[in-house]
Amino acid sequence: MNRDELMAMYDFAGKTFAVTGGAGALGGDVVVALAGCGASVMILDLRLGGVPAIKERLGERASQVDACEVNVLSRDSLTAAGTAINERFGPLYGLGATVEFGPLVKGALDMVMDLLYEA
Numbered sequence: 237m238n239r240d241e242l243m244a245m246y247d248f249a250g251k252t253f254a255v256t257g258g259a260g261a262l263g264g265d266v267v268v269a270l271a272g273c274g275a276s277v278m279i280l281d282l283r284l285g286g287v288p289a290i291k292e293r294l295g296e297r298a299s300q301v302d303a304c305e306v307n308v309l310s311r312d313s314l315t316a317a318g319t320a321i322n323e324r325f326g327p328l329y330g331l332g333a334t335v336e337f338g339p340l341v342k343g344a345l346d347m348v349m350d351l352l353y354e355a
């Protein structure tokens with residue numbers, strides 16, 4: 237399967253994604269891949285220092301990506317992020333989760349999804 241066929245299968249034009257840990261190594265690759273498939277992407281990360289380099293990789297697609305400082309372990313922070321996503325790009329379609337929660341934070345990913353989709 238070539239790249240064009242793959243992109244046709246994953247046409248996310250007009251769809252909004254959030255990527256937790258999106259300013260990190262793995263998250264940045266997820267952000268670039270989603271934007272490459274046409275998605276609008278909100279990076280949700282505790283540290284946004286990696287965002288300019290991600291935007292540079294995106295070239296003319298950089299305007300499809302924005303970033304929001306978020307602690308995924310904070311309900312208030314996630315609720316604010318959900319509102320910011322809605323205002324910037326519209327309703328959330330999908331989530332890329334690349335932050336490691338650790339075994340003690342049971343249910344953390346469910347909380348992230350609930351709060352982001354509720355906003």
Ligand SMILES: NC(=O)c1ccc[n+]([C@@H]2O[C@H](COP(=O)([O-])OP(=O)(O)OC[C@H]3O[C@@H](n4cnc5c(N)ncnc54)[C@H](O)[C@@H]3O)[C@@H](O)[C@H]2O)c1
Nearest residue numbers: 257259260261262263281282283306307308309334335336
């Ligand atoms: N990079 C890889 O090739 C690879 C391969 C397999 C698995 N993983 C796993 O994927 C996860 C991410 O790896 P990485 O290499 O991208 O790490 P990374 O450190 O480059 O990125 C993690 C990002 O998560 C952010 N973050 C941390 N805690 C946060 C919080 N509470 N709220 C919001 N953001 C937070 C950090 O600021 C950082 O930008 C890790 O669990 C790692 O073990 C990575």
